[in-house]
Amino acid sequence: MFFNKSDIGKHRFFKINKLESLKPFIDNYKSPFYLYSKKVIEHQYELFRKNIPGNFNVFYAQKSNPNKEILKFIHGLGAGCDTASLMEMKNAMDAGFDNLHLMLTGPGKTEEELKFAISEKILSINVESFQELELINTIAKQTDIKQDILVRINPPFDSSEKNRIIGGSGISKFGIDLDQIPEFIELAQSMSNVNLNGIHIFNSSQILDHNKILQNTKDVINTAIHFNEHNDLKVKRIDLGGGFGIPYSEDESEMDINSLGEGLNEFFKEEKIRKFSEKVEMYFELGRYLSGLCGIYLTKVLYTKISRGKNIAVTDGGVHHLVRPALIGQNHPIVNLTALLEERTSKGNYLIAGPLCTSLDEFDDNAELPETKPGDILAILNAGAYGFTESMPDFLSHKKAYEEFIN
Numbered sequence: 001m002f003f004n005k006s007d008i009g010k011h012r013f014f015k016i017n018k019l020e021s022l023k024p025f026i027d028n029y030k031s032p033f034y035l036y037s038k039k040v041i042e043h044q045y046e047l048f049r050k051n052i053p054g055n056f057n058v059f060y061a062q063k064s065n066p067n068k069e070i071l072k073f074i075h076g077l078g079a080g081c082d083t084a085s086l087m088e089m090k091n092a093m094d095a096g097f098d099n100l101h102l103m104l105t106g107p108g109k110t111e112e113e114l115k116f117a118i119s120e121k122i123l124s125i126n127v128e129s130f131q132e133l134e135l136i137n138t139i140a141k142q143t144d145i146k147q148d149i150l151v152r153i154n155p156p157f158d159s160s161e162k163n164r165i166i167g168g169s170g171i172s173k174f175g176i177d178l179d180q181i182p183e184f185i186e187l188a189q190s191m192s193n194v195n196l197n198g199i200h201i202f203n204s205s206q207i208l209d210h211n212k213i214l215q216n217t218k219d220v221i222n223t224a225i226h227f228n229e230h231n232d233l234k235v236k237r238i239d240l241g242g243g244f245g246i247p248y249s250e251d252e253s254e255m256d257i258n259s260l261g262e263g264l265n266e267f268f269k270e271e272k273i274r275k276f277s278e279k280v281e282m283y284f285e286l287g288r289y290l291s292g293l294c295g296i297y298l299t300k301v302l303y304t305k306i307s308r309g310k311n312i313a314v315t316d317g318g319v320h321h322l323v324r325p326a327l328i329g330q331n332h333p334i335v336n337l338t339a340l341l342e343e344r345t346s347k348g349n350y351l352i353a354g355p356l357c358t359s360l361d362e363f364d365d366n367a368e369l370p371e372t373k374p375g376d377i378l379a380i381l382n383a384g385a386y387g388f389t390e391s392m393p394d395f396l397s398h399k400k401a402y403e404e405f406i407n
């Protein structure tokens, strides 16, 4: 994705934060860091609220970025929080989220995590195996609590991920296969200390086609209706997970959230769907959509050279701070902030590589940039989600990245 000074504002981060406002961060640059903009998160939240019907609640998927200031900010916007570990639950509580606005989901919850969730009376534990169900019931019995749960289902449908992130349908560690759900419902309903009151289905992330999200949402709601009609599942909640994507490359464009909202409104006009959904709380657990565009990772070019005719720029930051390009195989847009501010006109294609002793340590093998020189500060965009904490900071014992806010 090539940006010049006149079109950098097409990117949400720079639409909200003018290029010039980054100058102090560039002038004072010491080592690689993440720079976040809360205003971008707010914009994304408002986009969702403006377009998606009000019967969908927003929970923030903390795993996408658990920065404490970000958590507090998102809590202030009115969202709940999706958590996946003991620390995530504690972080959410510290940030101000009410326990009744917390859910716990994940295929490998420990006894310690379940005990904590149950004793703190969080809104829902989303159960991913029969053995987990037994354990929850046993723990809840010891404390005389009836714990609200959802069953996470592994259905035969998905929204077709481009790069493998959650994994789609098929063999999966996430959830319980659809054909085992009648047995699960029967077992849960026979237990004294769990309240099974709905379903959770999420198996595809980074989806940009609103039609796929729409179809998936319909399929999930119809699945809940099916179990309501055939297995007497009293559905009070439906959790649809995350999955709303953001564009990373030139051939991707923003997910059309307006059309998604229209499609959902249309769907809820059907008499059967309207009647059913009136009594049901629905949840999207947005991660990337809220936090992805809010963050950029800044790194300095240390050296440039040419290898077999290819321009190389070696940076002081690498995949130890931002592993996503190597892990998922998806490049992020890169801009040369120094060159844009200086309005350099000549361009080149560069392999952008970090300092680590592995060839995996590349951000892009063919980034189109203005002429790039040692000392230039590059920004790797869309680094707000699955960036800072989805990294491997101890590899090669370099300085750790740090986090800053522009607003």
Ligand SMILES: Cc1ncc(COP(=O)(O)O)c(C=O)c1O
Binding pocket: 061, 063, 064, 082, 105, 106, 166, 202, 204, 205, 206, 241, 242, 243, 244, 285, 286, 287, 288, 289
């Ligand atoms: C249970 C659950 N909910 C929500 C999310 C957020 O997904 P996304 O970032 O695609 O919105 C994830 C991501 O892994 C997840 O595991």
